[in-house]
Amino acid sequence: MASTPHTAPAVKPANPNFSSGPCAKRPGWTVEALANALVGRSHRSKPGKARIQRAIDLTRELLEVPADYLIGIVPASDTGAVEMAMWSMLGERGVDMLAWESFGEGWVTDVAKQLKLADVRIIKAGYGELPDLNTVDTDRDVVFTWNGTTSGVRVPNADWIKADRKGLTICDATSAAFAQKLDFPKLDVVTFSWQKALGGEAAHGVLILSPRAVARLESFKPDRPLPKIFRLTKGGKLLGEVFEAATINTPSMLCIEDAIDAMEWGMKEGGLKALQARADANFKVLADWVAKTDWVEFLARDTAFRSNTSVCFSIVDSGITALDTDKQAAFAKAIVSRLDKAGVAYDIGAYKDAPSGLRIWAGSTIEAASLSALTPWLDFAFAEEKAALTQAAA
Template sequence: MSQKPSTRPADPRFSSGPTKKRPGWELAALSGAPLGRTHRGGIPKARLAEAIERTGAMLEIPDDYRVIITPASDTGAMEGAMWSLLGARGVDVFSCDEFGRRWLIDARDELKLSDLRLFEAPFGVAPDYDEADFSRDVIFTWNATSSGVRIPDGDWIPANREGLTLCDATSAAFAMNLPWDKLDVTTFSWQKCMGGEAQHGIAVLSPRARKRLAEHKPAWPVPRILQWFEAAAEDSKMFEGSTINTPSLLATEDYIDSLKWAMREGGLEGLVARTDANFEALADWVESCDWIDYLTADPATRSHTSITLKFSGKALEGKSEEERWAVSRKMAALLDREEAAFDVAPHPKAPAGLRIWCGPTVDTDDVRALGPWLDWAYHEAISELV
């Protein structure tokens, strides 16, 4: 048996969603939540408006863009965008992971768009975004949480596009710089990079997106929970915290708490710096290790939040994918038992290996302490299973 490392990460939470809460978080942070009250007025509505205002300030969103809170996390936000906005033009969908594939399936099988082009890439590989036709609407994922692929910049998106860009940025917002002038609809959830409690999504709408909402009505029935048409009005109550369904004021309070912490950390610049430092700490370990490598080979498209790794080296050479997955599962179980790392197995549909969250709420010292434990768990797992 290999020797266990002497130092554990102070916090073993490396899940890719919901993610680790901010450093120093405790339940008392939620003591001011206005529970047991209607969300339609007074202090509760002011809290929702505060969450929207702080989001815009933190992410440096342009003054003429608008932020709304949506039901059902990033999934609800992205589906609300698709069901409410699509159908006016042809649509291109770019997919390179399980979540991007969900938007592809929605467009093809649920909305049954007649003028649809699909661009799929396997896990770990970025689609060819040069194929995008911006006379059409274009749907893409900025950071593919389950495959570790990200878009490095917005240079491929023209400023004078005719169609809308719909961007799923749930594991990128608050950890990467987003080019707002290139994005018409941007969706995310505060359970990802901000470590918030799940339930709600956020959507950021450009003036062009709101113009589409005013001028276009889809051919299909849109369920009430996915209707964004009220956001077309300049004085829409949605921009002040009015929501389509009843929000959790406890989850909202938690999000506000994380936004206040982020400002103390230096705002968006500080959060990006924390994320990049975490990535570099993990990269140092990967570089020193002969049994693991990145699933995403191209450094330019390699995620800095959801780091997705694959097995390499001789020990598993020639082994089946099921045998490799047995090693992944065994490692995850060992690390969980030792309380050294929680939830580091890959997404169930991804190749065998590891997935380590390195977003801004994670501390770099914990990432550094994690590497030796991953080495220990790997050698323990292959001694039993290979």
């Protein structure tokens, strides 16, 4: 096959890690940040508990969590935190399940097919769209993702949640926390994992409970067995020690130290608003590129719903959209592969269950300069792959 005439850009991103999870480490991170981790020590030792408490305290400070909300570190990443809340709290009343991408769909499956609750309303939208939030009844329990990691669609705010609601709101905020404004007074359960906006390590989740959520735990006993790692009460009372640095099972002290390092960096950057501003600035780099590029568009249709972290793109060039679905997917994967091999961008393919295209993490740990360097490479890779496709068809 003849070579194509396009010239590769001269500058590569300083950091090619644009994965949507685990995400890029904070700028300047090296493994030396973990030098003082309490490896080989019990997490229940006095210094071990002190480091866990430090991670909890930093979470409250950096994320601006209300003083009367509880924060715990739990097993199994964000998934574990969401499952713990759903299995422990749902069933007291009807529940509205919101889904517009893969992870929201997963929570629907768990509630409808595993918990098998009798009164479940499923409110859905396709990829790139958001359900009609005005149809949600917050006098029922509500389970939703704040930011759809696999679709790049987020809720614009929490105005649709009543302040005097009777139900609980369970919010999977894993790709929103630290980069988007969470309205805590409207949220009763908030979950996330360090591996997203903090660029931390995987396997641990963070569970934040409002006083209303605690009241539900102490007043409602589910009619189902709960595995040990899901149990948040004993004898009808909250296991308060879970939120006081005594974790349900053994955490990795390396991961704890890494989370502390990331949050201390966030505080030095200027706190929550500074981290949100970094993500917004990163998104603007990508939005400016899309505005002048005719072969790509945001998967999210509405500007108000577009994520500033997990930014998803569709390839809209007419020559590519004319192909069948499998060939469109193969074309997108070829762009991803080309940039991976060039050491320019890693892990930027669309999620396996999402429409074909690209997904670029633009959260707070990404530098805007890296995204500015990436966009010419995206254009180059597209041009190369389209030329190769044209030559193959000739």
